[in-house]
Amino acid sequence: MSTQTPTEERVNVLETKIHRVEAMLKLLLESGIAPLNKAGDETSETEIPVDSYLHLVQRPHSWRQQLFIKGRNLSVRQLVGTALANRMNEEEAAEDLSLPIEAIREAFAYFDQNKELLELESAFERYIVSQWSKTRGPQPVS
Numbered sequence: 001m002s003t004q005t006p007t008e009e010r011v012n013v014l015e016t017k018i019h020r021v022e023a024m025l026k027l028l029l030e031s032g033i034a035p036l037n038k039a040g041d042e043t044s045e046t047e048i049p050v051d052s053y054l055h056l057v058q059r060p061h062s063w064r065q066q067l068f069i070k071g072r073n074l075s076v077r078q079l080v081g082t083a084l085a086n087r088m089n090e091e092e093a094a095e096d097l098s099l100p101i102e103a104i105r106e107a108f109a110y111f112d113q114n115k116e117l118l119e120l121e122s123a124f125e126r127y128i129v130s131q132w133s134k135t136r137g138p139q140p141v142s
Contacts, residue, residue, distance in 0.1 A: 018123045025124050047071075055103035056110060064121055067110055069103060077118050079104070080111045 004012070047057040047070060056067040056076065068075050074097075083093040083104070090108065094101045111118065 014119070018119065021120055021123045022127045025127055053106050053110070055100065055106045063124060066114065066118055066121055069099065069107065072099075076107045076110050076114075077122065079107045083108075 047059060047068070050056055050058055050067060053067065055070050057070045058065075059068050064075070066076050069079060079093070079097065082088075082097070083090075086096070088096060090101055090104045093099075094104045097104075
């Protein structure tokens with residue numbers, strides 16, 4: 001019989017999934033295979049319209065697939081993370097980020113519909129940062 005609460009069980013399940021994803025991504029990187037976007041272009045700054053969204057666009061990137069806010073260097077994950085971390089409702093987020101309320105609503109809807117993708121990308125980004133910090137080592141404070 002489990003002594004964990006449902007929330008603790010869910011956190012454990014997510015941590016297990018993240019560790020599996022990190023292991024798979026490590027293998028992909030070591031083998032020289034990296035997930036690419038459809039265009040296969042990681043240097044382009046082009047915004048590609050997405051049919052079902054007015055304020056969200058796709059940007060070619062070597063591994064990031066999530067959508068961005070049109071005309072801004074702001075991903076959906078960054079927008080939603082900022083709003084949640086600062087306990088902002090949609091109206092407050094729109095005002096704080098100088099965006100139309102419709103853009104905020106689109107971003108939250110996209111976030112809700114694509115949680116697995118966003119979790120995967122967050123895990124991959126954490127992995128990249130952890131590897132970078134291991135090779136770079138501590139930096140002197142000056």
